[in-house]
Amino acid sequence: MPLIFIFLSATLPEKYSTLIAATAAVTTAVAEKLNPPATKSHRDMVFIPAGKFSMGSDANQGYLICAKYNKTCHEKWFNDEQPVHTVKLRGFYIDIHEVTQEKFQRVMGESPAKHKTAHRPVENVTWFEAREYCERVKKRLPTEAEWERAARGGNDFVFSWGDEAGSGKVNFCDRHCDKSWRMKNFDDGFTHTAPVGSFPPNEYGLFDMSGNVYEWVMDWHGENYYRRSPAENPAGPESGSKKVMRGGSWINYATGVRPADRTASKPNARMDFVGFRCAQ
Ligand SMILES: [Ca+2]
Numbered sequence: 001m002p003l004i005f006i007f008l009s010a011t012l013p014e015k016y017s018t019l020i021a022a023t024a025a026v027t028t029a030v031a032e033k034l035n036p037p038a039t040k041s042h043r044d045m046v047f048i049p050a051g052k053f054s055m056g057s058d059a060n061q062g063y064l065i066c067a068k069y070n071k072t073c074h075e076k077w078f079n080d081e082q083p084v085h086t087v088k089l090r091g092f093y094i095d096i097h098e099v100t101q102e103k104f105q106r107v108m109g110e111s112p113a114k115h116k117t118a119h120r121p122v123e124n125v126t127w128f129e130a131r132e133y134c135e136r137v138k139k140r141l142p143t144e145a146e147w148e149r150a151a152r153g154g155n156d157f158v159f160s161w162g163d164e165a166g167s168g169k170v171n172f173c174d175r176h177c178d179k180s181w182r183m184k185n186f187d188d189g190f191t192h193t194a195p196v197g198s199f200p201p202n203e204y205g206l207f208d209m210s211g212n213v214y215e216w217v218m219d220w221h222g223e224n225y226y227r228r229s230p231a232e233n234p235a236g237p238e239s240g241s242k243k244v245m246r247g248g249s250w251i252n253y254a255t256g257v258r259p260a261d262r263t264a265s266k267p268n269a270r271m272d273f274v275g276f277r278c279a280q
């Protein structure tokens with residue numbers, strides 16, 4: 001949420017001018033804390049300041065949004081994203097874009113992507129490869145909580161842009177999609193992946209957090225984890241069989257691109273709708 005400050009010093013007595021000058025100095029310090037100067041290692045990243053946010057969903061949100069637009073929906077698909085709980089996180093940086101095939105190729109020597117184009121996101125990568133890429137560029141995978149805070153862009157809407165699904169907001173399984181469950185009333189223009197940054201960013205300036213490719217995050221998946229997760233800097237269960245992937249993709253219903261939605265797969269799985277981005 002942008003901070004807007006209005007200064008009326010020209011019309012105020014001197015003592016207020018002094019107060020305003022002091023306030024302005026504090027404001028500048030706060031602004032620098034919220035937006036630390038970009039360094040070379042943080043290029044193409046956004047700083048998400050320390051703070052609290054509401055993680056997860058309540059009131060069967062995922063199922064109701066699914067049933068609003070689609071015929072086949074099951075409540076059990078959405079149990080793991082409940083209940084809403086307050087999470088406090090330290091500040092962190094996160095990549096503005098999904099990692100592209102071009103960047104993955106440069107760092108890892110080859111790209112396993114199926115939908116080949118340099119500026120499309122890399123997909124068909126295992127969780128292990130995603131983690132290794134981030135380590136090689138001196139970064140790391142985001143935690144699941146960091147990912148959701150970043151994806152929400154500072155708001156609590158159903159989708160990152162508001163409460164209704166829409167065309168042109170995100171790449172999901174719209175009328176161009178080649179799956180039988182495509183949503184014919186929506187048009188995002190892409191059959192498979194889209195070049196990164198083809199859709200508007202969220203309010204943190206991050207692109208494609210919702211849709212295009214799912215994104216591997218650091219955490220193991222726990223079906224009931226939200227009922228017992230720590231209130232500060234949660235990092236997921238200590239062990240598990242599946243790693244979490246977030247944000248939905250070009251194969252998903254609209255309900256799958258909600259910031260609250262959770263999905264998981266075995267970490268050695270390769271899927272042409274799953275990529276990642278890094279944090280720091
Ligand atoms: Ca699409």
Ligand SMILES: [Ca+2]
Pocket residue numbers: 098208209210211212213214215247248
């Ligand atoms: Ca994505």
